[in-house]
Amino acid sequence: MGQKILLVEDDASIATVITAALEEEGFAVDRTESIVGRDRLLAQHRYAAMLTDVVLEDGDGIASLDPARTDNPDLPIIVLSAQNTLDTAVRATDIAAFEYFPKPFDLDELVHAVKQAARQSGVLNTPDASEQDGGLPLVGRSQAMQGVYRMITRVLRNDLTVLVLGESGTGKELVAEAIHQLGHRKSGPFIAVNAAAIPHELIESELFGHEKGAFTGAVSQAIGKFEQANGGTLFLDEIGDMPLEAQTRLLRALQSGAIRRVGGRQEIATDVRIVAATNRDLEPMIAAGRFREDLYYRLNVVPITLPPLRERRDDIPALVNHFLAQAAAEGLARHKIDDDALARLSRFGWPGNVRELKNAVYRLALMARNEEIDSETVLSVLGEPREATPVNAESGFATVLGDWLRSTELPSGTLYHAAVAEIERPLFEHVLSQTGGNQVQAARILGINRNTLRKRLTDLAIDPDTCGD
Missing domain, CATH: 3.40.50.300 (P-loop containing nucleotide triphosphate hydrolases)
Structure with missing residues (x-):
């Protein structure tokens, strides 16, 4: 029998997928959906690692870990969570989690982490838990921000x-x-x-x-x-x-x-x-x-x-509500915002990124006449959404960029970086398509270091293999 792994997960479909993947690697997996079941199994068996969700049917999978840590101080813990905030990532760090995976996660990465944890089982120590900070400065649960939280x-x-x-x-x-x-x-x-x-x-x-x-x-x-x-x-x-x-x-x-x-x-x-x-x-x-x-x-x-706001548009509603609350705390009128207004804001290009969004929300909070900000208010205060202009090699980079510049209002100090970001993706995709996805040739044509190209491809989520198809 392989090393035993404890999986604490109340989503049956996720638990089934993880169990199958770990068993395929030779691990023996015990599953439970609750804190009560977890504590019972920990009292009966010694595990090489434990995977636990945060939100369980009978409580918080992290906050309830003290008894488990007392009896199993060296147990490597891998935290899984759909509550993808910086607070969750920090709480995982505070209990000395071996690794933290926001949902949805890469199954291969998860299995690799379990293998590492199992090999190192018995060597981790628990630091003192720090106080929770309710005023964490970063907002957003997008996949783009999850990598940032994990690095922090x-x-x-x-x-x-x-x-x-x-x-x-x-x-x-x-x-x-x-x-x-x-x-x-x-x-x-x-x-x-x-x-x-x-x-x-x-x-x-x-x-x-x-x-x-x-x-x-x-x-x-x-x-x-x-x-x-x-x-x-x-x-x-x-x-x-x-x-x-x-x-x-x-x-x-x-x-x-x-x-x-x-x-x-x-x-x-x-x-x-x-x-x-x-x-x-x-x-x-x-x-x-x-x-x-x-x-x-x-x-x-x-x-x-840090990803630009256009690459984490899913975070815009949360950011807008966060800034509306901040504006109210600073003396402006308290407002809500409806879904249509949020959808309109999510279509903006936001070349000034989160800073520009914050200023726009404060302007809305100042100018809105009603308690709830609607789409018409956004239109009257901020104008039409400035959506990103699609760019392709056939249309001519210079022509499209010129059109984009003429249609875009930019705050001072952001023009160069916004223009570069607008043209960088189609440029890389076009060159990679011409080289069949060969990054060495693409870097040579572009006149940049291959490491720089690789980093930008990662930042822009460009798969060079698909560009070469």
Whole structure:
């Protein structure tokens, strides 16, 4: 008989599929639909791993785990959940879950995780559960966001450097805040620095501080952001806009764990967790000599890519209701929104991403005359939906892009990235179709690194094999 696995799942169809897949791999599976059944089986048998749903017929599959953990402290637990929020992912981390799978999940990935858990059975320990944070900053249950949540939970108990990638307005600072608020440094400070907003000649002083008299205007000593963030998290936003001279000093600080104030001689040890972010593609900047390659590798230890809003449209209703509640809490009138209005908002292109959506919802909350916002109100306040223009190689990229630009209202600072996103998918699909799905040839034709192409294909959910059909 193979190793025994306990499956706690009240959806019979899901339980049947998982059981069949695990038994095919040689595992013996015990199934139960309830917490009572789980505790009874755990008292009778020793399992190599347990898979558990969160919402069960008689309670919360995570909240009720204390007794199971007491009797089986080394039991690897894999959490399954249709409650696909960041809160659920964090709760799975808090009980030291071996892995967390949002539903629907990839069955092969799940089986692989069970195999790993079974091999390592008996080596996991349970950390202290952290307090639940009801004010988690990220909203959305789409498949696109599930990967983000899973990556966040993987870095909460360590100090690995994180590089958050994504277009302007996607919520990169919210990811940094979540890593800080939910991680083991949450009692320390969270300090954010926007490299694009600081004059180049002042950025080193901003980061590392300066001594009195270090330069004209330095009339007193100043403590930099590294020292202010000591014991906590330093968020370096728009890292791609940092001048090369400051990049060199930043790299030295990251390598040594110490900084020196501008005009100072003393090395000052710092203890900070670094989360950086950019809306730029850093690899071409490295090739052009505008970003240090060694700094890139130092920052890009754990990359987290935030999807643009157009790739997570299923989250728009939840985001709209979230922002309406926020607007009411900040003094605007309290409103509801009907399904037709949500459908209209979901058809917008949102080149400014979540930030643009938030501003639009606040505008609706200000301008709406009735308690419930309907489709006509959205039309009168925001105009017609600006849907993405379909692009194909035969129509001519330049012509279609020109038409799209003429029909699209864009907030300041987003034009380049919105235009690139509009044309990138059909461009990749066309080139891959011409190369029969060969990524090496496609990268050569495009003039980009193959790793860059592979990453963008993953981000855009493009299957190169289907492009070559």
